[in-house]
Amino acid sequence: MSATASTRRVDGILFDKDGTLFDFHATWSVWAHSVILDLAEGDAPLMQRIADAADYDLALRRFRPTSPIIAGTNREAAECLARAVLRRTVDEIETYLMQSAALAPLAPAVPLAPFLEGLALTGLRLGVMTNDTEHGARAHLGAAGVAGHFHFIAGFDSGHGAKPSPAPLLAFAHAMALDPARIAMVGDSTHDLMAGRAAGMQTIGVLTGPAQEADLAPLADVVFPDIGHIPGWLGA
Incomplete structure (x- = not known):
């Protein structure tokens, strides 16, 4: 059974890009x-x-x-x-x-299109906030064929600041008209999770970047091997 707005944990998910949507190494x-x-x-x-x-x-x-x-x-x-x-x-x-x-060889952490389509079916608002440029983010998401699945795409140069500041995360919350407490920030680095905590969001760590579980666990509500485990966590 799909999660409903009244039963699921979050109303929006904000993803880091490198090491999260795409395997870092x-x-x-x-x-x-x-x-x-x-x-x-x-x-x-x-x-x-x-x-x-x-x-x-x-x-x-x-x-x-x-x-x-x-x-x-x-x-x-x-x-x-x-x-x-x-x-x-x-x-x-x-x-x-x-x-x-913008031309880097991309290695998605999981098959992104079906993963994102599954999240979209639950009505979640989806975003990407990366410390890469917005140009790079849009190029990579476009090359992976998934740019259209995101309601918000921002880089460090999009005018909202860079992680670990919570400002770009709160820009997503504002743009989507969501309570930060009902958003999950997903990332592979302490910068991602520090920003999420400072923004008052839930935090999900993933191990598809250079950081180890011991690095992320103190800042994360949960740590997964990769983003593919998020639907189960949502109960979707």
């Missing part, structure tokens, strides 16, 4: 290696300096959990890389990252 660790190679123009010592600045393991081709890029904004990532790529400005790197990220 399968998408962004793969993309990052090509970015480092491109920015270094084949210079091996420079590749290592860029990788060190990004806290990226070149041998394993994976971000380390301590990388400042994981939960940062596109601008913060550009500032980080600019410390190693001295011949390019932060603005140049930021534009490059935005353009290249």
Whole structure:
């Protein structure tokens, strides 16, 4: 039996994008290696300096959990890389990252279209708030064929701020005319869950990003292996 508005836990779900809707390492660790190679123009010592600045393991081709890029904004990532790529400005790197990220290979955490269609059938309002750019978010959701399932899509540059501030989450609540307490914020990082708690929302952690359960559990009402477990939690 589908959950009704009177029995389900929430009226809206706000998703992070990277590490939540899309598996982080399968998408962004793969993309990052090509970015480092491109920015270094084949210079091996420079590749290592860029990788060190990004806290990226070149041998394993994976971000380390301590990388400042994981939960940062596109601008913060550009500032980080600019410390190693001295011949390019932060603005140049930021534009490059935005353009290249829009073409990143996507690895959905679960088959997204049927997952989102199932949630929509219950009448839930759905949104995405990412510390990526709004351009990148719309490009990725469009490439995955699911942009139309979301009532709200925002990036750090959409005018609402960036996580861990609760402001962009509250912008979703306001746009949907929902009580924040009846919204679940879903994310793979402490930034996501800190923002959710500060906004007065329910919080769901997922393990499709670099963070471990021990990192997320103190900030989450529940932690799942991936977003595919949410319908069961809702009773849908």
